[in-house]
Amino acid sequence: MPRNRRPVPREEKREELLAAAAELFVVDGYEATSMTRLARRAGVTPNTLYWYFRDKDELLVAVADRFTDALLHEHASLTGRPLAAQLSWLIHRLRPVRHLVATMHGRVAVSDAVRTWHTGFHTTFEALFTRQLPGPIATDRRPAEIAVATFALEGAITHDLDDETTRQLCAVVADRLHHAATVATTPRPE
């Protein structure tokens, strides 16, 4: 008994499914969320999911995109605030989806879609970092400095640190970037 043919337009329906996926992926985790359970939650048969998404990984990427868009949109209102504060905000904002962050990294090796997304995400994020700096960094050092900051952020999200350590970590990263952006050349130990 199929009640058919566009009660809702395509994009809207896609968004519904995405919302259900986002909730289950975050609450129960990606692996623990089977397509069948997800479909049931969305009031649909599993097959329908495959009409809107190629496979489970594409669903994951779409969910990640949703989160990223929201994140960047909210972050826009933080420009001008101190770098350490921005970092702290990002970490606390992303902690609830830490499982997803870890899952994405784990599936980079498995899924082309995820790998592509991951690359793009880092590009976006590194640009965001660079924009927030008080000054330019010596071009030879810049990629490494940005990488350290990014990885520290990822680590702080996926591993659980207590609040004090998190605060200190933000201070350390911000301090380091500030230092790198103001001093033209830093002395190299031994």
Add this chain to the structure above:
Amino acid sequence: MPRNRRPVPREEKREELLAAAAELFVVDGYEATSMTRLARRAGVTPNTLYWYFRDKDELLVAVADRFTDALLHEHASLTGRPLAAQLSWLIHRLRPVRHLVATMHGRVAVSDAVRTWHTGFHTTFEALFTRQLPGPIATDRRPAEIAVATFALEGAITHDLDDETTRQLCAVVADRLHHAATVATTPRPE
């Protein structure tokens, strides 16, 4: 037609299975290695694996332990060399098993065995870091400084950076730790 009862002692057989698992996990990845395929490779039926290991995650942890033991053993001969060189060595040494590193992080949320292992691994590694420092770090800053170094290392392993950026990253991390270990108090930006 089972040819039975200890042709080889238990630990030896366990080691054989572990060796097969290590190879397949590294070459093909954890997810792509089914218990059936792994068993076939080891010349055994899938059930036998469950006699020696509780489940697939425990197999993964055992493999990770093997790698870690070997790693720490090899690293022992590097004491005294500059910190940046040690970091560089660690990164290049762990890059081939980057998939496993990512998989472990992904499964922390799924498996108790993996979570326990992961916690222990970080403890070991942070102790190793602390031991290599030229001096003590102010106790309030130390966890964060060590965390940044650890996360930078993990990031450098799991994301692919080019050689030059990797080199610079090691220099940045070593520089930062050196700085933190020699200066008693670091000024806090704004």
Add this chain to the structure above:
DNA sequence: CACCTTTCTTGATTGCTGTTCAAGAGCATG
């Protein structure tokens, strides 16, 4: 020697997974 227990291996099975296939329903257009 016979008997029992423990250690190990196996074939068969289970419930679940992501995914695909073929078919059909509803709407739009010719």
Add this chain to the structure above:
DNA sequence: CATGCTCTTGAACAGCAATCAAGAAAGGTG
């Protein structure tokens, strides 16, 4: 009315991790 497109479905598939019950070989004990 007919044709075609969009969407949904029930049924099925191969593969997965894991379990169960059965049995074979050895060691220990009488």
